[in-house]
């Protein structure tokens with residue numbers, strides 16, 4: 001029985017378990033999902049510090065025209081806390097701790113000496129613009145207090161979040177482990193792309209696509225390999241794989257040599273059956289007794305690309321602890337008309353501009369049209385009950401980058 005794309009996807013997502021937590025260095029944490037709240041070890045900023053290169057003063061002494069004696073120099077990193085008496089100032093650099101006696105910073109530009117800077121501070125300055133009370137002092141905890149959640153559990157860590165975590169006082173953090181993924185292309189017709197194909201042979205491209213796509217989705221690739229249409233060879237290869245997910249391509253349909261189906265059908269919960277989509281109709285999915293998830297994708301290259309986007313990528317992201325698992329979708333006006341397969345949702349490689357969408361190649365959504373992948377920017381997603389897209393129709397598009 002044909003099931004819908006949504007039904008197959010729901011079955012997959014129901015089987016996904018989030019990976020265990022491991023502690024990693026910040027340098028290795030980009031793209032991972034934070035497993036616990038990161039609580040700041042201190043207030044941010046840590047101490048009252050200057051927001052400008054200038055002079056720390058008592059605001060009451062620093063009226064326009066006042067002459068102040070410069071009695072200290074406080075560069076960033078200095079632990080000095082010079083006493084500032086009446087009529088006195090300390091030269092201070094951006095980020096340096098503001099002396100306890102000061103209640104304002106005058107930027108260099110607001111003094112008679114301007115931004116001309118010397119190694120030694122000047123002995124005196126004349127104020128040309130009076131500072132407001134508290135001017136240019138970045139207060140202790142003004143960004144967040146000690147003990148505040150700097151980055152919440154569940155956050156996908158990018159460069160900005162990692163910098164916040166470092167500021168909160170950590171070099172290592174708990175994150176969900178990257179899903180360990182094996183990619184296996186099956187087919188006796190497959191040869192190394194650099195080889196010379198004999199009649200019937202073709203260059204193997206699916207493992208290249210799947211490995212790059214899985215890595216881009218944050219997976220850790222444990223195996224990327226090709227195996228002939230040989231049940232014993234595939235079985236022994238699978239026996240040796242320690243992975244959270246195994247992505248196979250080819251041999252999923254009804255052909256005489258469809259070894260993936262022959263080896264895996266009804267192993268654990270793995271089931272094969274057609275899904276109402278084009279390309280990508282023959283699909284197999286399930287878990288074996290060891291808990292490994294098997295994605296058995298049809299061998300045609302465009303079917304592999306579409307199946308990965310529709311089923312595998314969301315599953316890998318969910319495994320890694322992500323909650324946003326889908327590509328963004330936009331709507332565009334069809335710039336031309338095209339036919340759709342009856343009774344199957346169509347996933348068509350397309351080109352986009354600001355307002356319109358058109359098929360990436362003249363060939364439409366044929367699952368063997370591998371060159372359409374090279375130019376496609378997105379996949380148009382046309383519902384199963386649509387027989388034809390007519391120029392001017394509004395079309396839903398899954399954006400790939």
Ligand SMILES: Nc1nc2c(c(=O)[nH]1)N[C@H]1C(S)=C(S)[C@@H](COP(=O)(O)OP(=O)(O)OC[C@H]3O[C@@H](n4cnc5c(N)ncnc54)[C@H](O)[C@@H]3O)O[C@H]1N2
Nearest residue numbers: 185187204205206207250251252253281297298299300303
């Ligand atoms: N009688 C039927 N025949 C087919 C049906 C069907 O329902 N009844 N479904 C068709 C559909 S739809 C698809 S899709 C394919 C899927 O077949 P398989 O998953 O068994 O895939 P293969 O036959 O192994 O390969 C299909 C095609 O793709 C090429 N291929 C395979 N692996 C690679 C690779 N790693 N790199 C590059 N190209 C690859 C392979 O040479 C074939 O041309 O079945 C239809 N048939």
Ligand code: MOO
Nearest residue numbers: 279280281303367
């Ligand atoms: O479903 Mo197949 O992937 O159309 O060629």
